[in-house]
Amino acid sequence: MESPAPATEAVPTKLVLEHVSKSFQTSSLHVQALDDVTLRIAEGEFVCLVGPSGCGKSTLLNLIAGLDRPDGGTVQADGQPISGPGPHRLMMFQEAALFPWLTVLGNVLFGLKLVNGLSSAERREKAEYFLELVGLKRFMHSNVHELSGGMRQRVALARSLAPNPGVLLMDEPFGALDALTREQLYGDIQRIWSQHRKTIVFVTHNVREAVCLGDRVILFSPNPGRIREEFSIPLPRPRDINSVDLARYSTEITRVLKGYVQSEVAG
Amino acid sequence: MIARWAVASLFFACLIGLWQLAVNAHIWSPLLLPSPSNVFIYLWSSLEDGTMLEATLVTVRRLLIGYGMGILIGLPLGLLTASFRWSQDTIGVLALGLQTLPSVCWVPLALLWFGQTEAAMLFVVVMGTLWSLIIATDTGVRTIPPIYSRAARSMGSSGFHTWTHVILPAALPFLLSGMKQGWAFAWRSLMAAEIYVTILTGFGLGHLLHYGRELNAMDQVIGVMLVIVMIGLAVDKTLFAPVERFLHRRWGTGRQ
Incomplete structure (x- = not known):
């Protein structure tokens, strides 16, 4: 028996990450890819993860996909801990892995x-x-x-x-494409998302792209990989990547991002 | 297409013409260099009395069985060495070492172990095929971009399914070139074995070649060599070439 959802929580939570950490040991160094990351993603939400390379965004996707296990913390989908990969959460890769x-x-x-x-x-x-x-x-x-x-x-x-799949995980899927093709795909992905209402977690280092696509943009900082700040993007859809409103958001987010990078260098 | 045929025919006609010219010049004794027509006459008579067909069947049968066994053993072993560190350090090193050993070196051992038997023949062929096939399979699997496996895993593929649906097809171009190389090695080792080992269970092309030398019948020697070349070409054109063309078309590799 399913009780009707309370009005305040009309949209159920799809993905829950709590205090997730993950590190890698390469031959020369120890990388703390994720450190105490907590994140909730609602069903049908389009979330973009942004940050410089090495901040653990892709690691986070791998954990949600079930391709990797966290060292600490829990990753849940639909209230169940994720035990492995499967067709409910599909991953789309940087280069076409066709x-x-x-x-x-x-x-x-x-x-x-x-x-x-x-x-x-x-x-x-x-x-x-x-x-x-x-x-x-x-x-x-x-x-x-x-x-x-x-x-x-x-x-x-x-x-x-x-x-x-209930969840679509996209790891810089448009990174290798030229600008014009990319803009076309922004249109396509927004159209498909509004028709099919998948939960999408989209990793990119392109702030403008994140603002164009996401309901929420989550900013990561590297070493160790942590969530630094979150931005809601309440712009109407479909969004045009070249619009002025969009630029206002991306300028602001870029400014914050640069602040982190500079403070890292200074500190 | 017709032009290509014409060029090829002309080329081989010229070769035979040169051969005939060399015979006419009487530089070498006709015992050492028979004329093309003599070789043709030998081939015709050997076809008529059935010796050539019989020898061909005996040889091709050995070849297919030995080659088949080599593939059946080599392919799984190659997959094994590509998958586990321990098998790479053991079987992999063994295959790498034995691959460099010319297959004719196996003949004395085969004779001592199996005597003048069919098993000795097959042993030499398998040893000639197996190691290069293991190496080719191993290389093929290791060269696959890891993204294929990751994408397949993300879609729920795992274990045996990943092997049969991702790793093997992805390694196919390498497997094919390994199999071609294995085929060439199988031929080489079988001819060496047939020339050195005389067994009563069947006379193959190698024996025919050997007796041609013993009887000073150079028309026979050259005739058998031609048959061996023809079989090799036929197998390449009918078995390997179509698969190769398919792979090139799919992968978008090679020139048209």
Whole structure:
């Protein structure tokens, strides 16, 4: 029996991270990638994690994906501790991690085949639907190397969306693309997000990108990786990355970010 | 396409022409250098009396069994050495060392262990194939970008599924070149074995070559060599080349 949610908490919490820490030992140094990080992300929320490289943003994504375990603290999804990777929380990587031995369609089907209880006709239908959604249905029989960088990331997006994950984890997915392609994808991702209402955790070091996409922008600082500040972005959607309002937010956040970096250097 | 055929035909016609010219010049005794027509006559007669076909079947059968065993053992061992440190330090080092050993070196050992038997033949072929296949598989698996496994894991793939659906297909270009190399090594080792080991369970092409030398029948020696080359070409063109073309098309590698 599910009791009706109280009015004050209309949106349930999807992800809860409490006092999470994680460190790595490389051959030459000890890196405290995350130190006592606590974060709540609501269902359907679009959260952007911003910070200089090495601040543990990607580590945090890996923990949520279940690809890594925290040294301390807990990571929960839907109230359950995360025990491993799975099709409920899918990760989209920096470079298109598409499989070159499969066609575009084969790549999208790969994740769907790992979801139980789908007939092959249903899988095919879903794959085609999501390829249509990213505007690449007519390339479904193409080989991966025949696509441009932007198209590849669109396929990767379709592949991540197709198994219907509750959470989409994006690790600088547009980092390697040119500015024009990136702007197109900002539009696409906002459109798809507003249609499908996934919970998205988006890692980037591009403040403007974070402001353009996120409901919330969370600022990380490195060594050890910690959350420094949080910003709500109440701008209406769809947002244009070149708008003046957006620039106002990103200027402010960049100023705060620079403050940290400088105080780190000074201290 | 027709132009390519024409060029190739012309090239080989020229080679045979040069050969005939060399014969006509009488620089070497006809015992040492038979004319193309003599070799052709030998090939024709050996086809008619069935010796060539029989020898070919015996050799190809040994080759396929030995090569197949080499792949069946080498592939899993290569996957093993790529996956665990301990197997890399043991089997991996062993394979690396034995790979450098010319396969003809296995012949004396095979003779002592197995005597004049079919098993001796297969042993030499397997030893000739196995080690390079292990090395090729190992290299192939190690060269795979780790992002593929991570992406697959994030989608819920693990264990055996990751091996069969990600690691093996990703390593396919390397596996194929390893298998091609293994095939060449298998041929080499089998010919060495057949020339040195005489067994009564079947006369292969190597034996035919060997007896050609003993009987001073150079038309036979050159004829058998031609057959060996033809089989090698046929296998490459019918078995390996189509797979290679497919891989190039998929991966977008190589030239058209």
